Amino acid sequence: MTFDRNIKIAPSILSADFANFGAECQAxxxxxxxxxxxxxxxxxxxxxxxxxxxxxxxxxPHVRTVMDVHLMxxxxxxxxxxxxxxxxxxxxxxxxxxxxxxxxLQAIRTSGAKAGLALNPGTPAEAIDYLLDMIDLVCVxxxxxxxxxxxxxxxxxxxxxxxxARIGDRPIHIEIDGGVxxxxxxxxxxxxxxxxxxxxxxxxxxxxGKPEVYGENIRAIREAAAKALRAAA
Ligand code: DX5
Ligand code: ZN
Numbered sequence: 001m002t003f004d005r006n007i008k009i010a011p012s013i014l015s016a017d018f019a020n021f022g023a024e025c026q027a028x029x030x031x032x033x034x035x036x037x038x039x040x041x042x043x044x045x046x047x048x049x050x051x052x053x054x055x056x057x058x059x060x061p062h063v064r065t066v067m068d069v070h071l072m073x074x075x076x077x078x079x080x081x082x083x084x085x086x087x088x089x090x091x092x093x094x095x096x097x098x099x100x101x102x103x104x105l106q107a108i109r110t111s112g113a114k115a116g117l118a119l120n121p122g123t124p125a126e127a128i129d130y131l132l133d134m135i136d137l138v139c140v141x142x143x144x145x146x147x148x149x150x151x152x153x154x155x156x157x158x159x160x161x162x163x164x165a166r167i168g169d170r171p172i173h174i175e176i177d178g179g180v181x182x183x184x185x186x187x188x189x190x191x192x193x194x195x196x197x198x199x200x201x202x203x204x205x206x207x208x209g210k211p212e213v214y215g216e217n218i219r220a221i222r223e224a225a226a227k228a229l230r231a232a233a
């Protein structure tokens with residue numbers, strides 16, 4: 001994975017057909033997504049339960065871009081190896097998942113994956129201050145984690161701006177996760193975000209049988225983001 005800050009669209013398979021993950025990954029990649037966002041939930045850190053390392057391993061052969069694994073689990077450390085083994089390119093842990101986030105990020109890097117730090121809406125940007133040399137990505141939650149299709153929390157746009165200033169020219173992605181669509185994407189891109197996770201906004205109206213709808217939805221988000229960047233230039 002080489003680093004660049006070009007806008008990337010990372011559909012979240014939480015909104016995909018749970019009976020058809022392999023084909024869904026192939027469909028969104030054939031329709032132009034940049035990464036595949038995999039929402040792992042344990043029913044403890046968040047009030048929902050999705051899938052684990054075995055499912056990530058199963059979809060790995062169908063993901064030719066980047067498998068961006070978002071761990072909404074606590075504790076994190078016992079599972080890092082398993083997700084790295086499953087083929088995760090990026091493993092993102094929540095700052096709120098336990099008392100030793102510095103050690104968790106070290107363990108993710110040691111596993112060979114890129115390390116992401118996710119911040120819930122109530123967690124300030126300052127949480128990254130002593131972790132800047134430990135991370136490859138900051139994931140700003142713009143919804144409370146656990147479900148797709150929720151409303152974007154606008155107060156987080158300022159946090160993106162603060163993070164952008166704190167990160168400077170370090171090779172660290174700012175990823176936005178939750179409620180991203182062609183209306184909210186411009187707000188966060190203008191504030192400095194470069195990776196846009198979108199579940200419902202990508203999968204709505206499409207299917208493995210109608211993948212072109214995924215392509216239209218991805219393009220709509222990408223074009224809205226690009227327009228905002230041009231206007232801000
Ligand atoms: C929420 C997940 C998000 C979610 C995004 O806990 O982390 O990735 O799937 O879904 P939308 O884009 O529908 O808000
Ligand atoms: Zn996510």
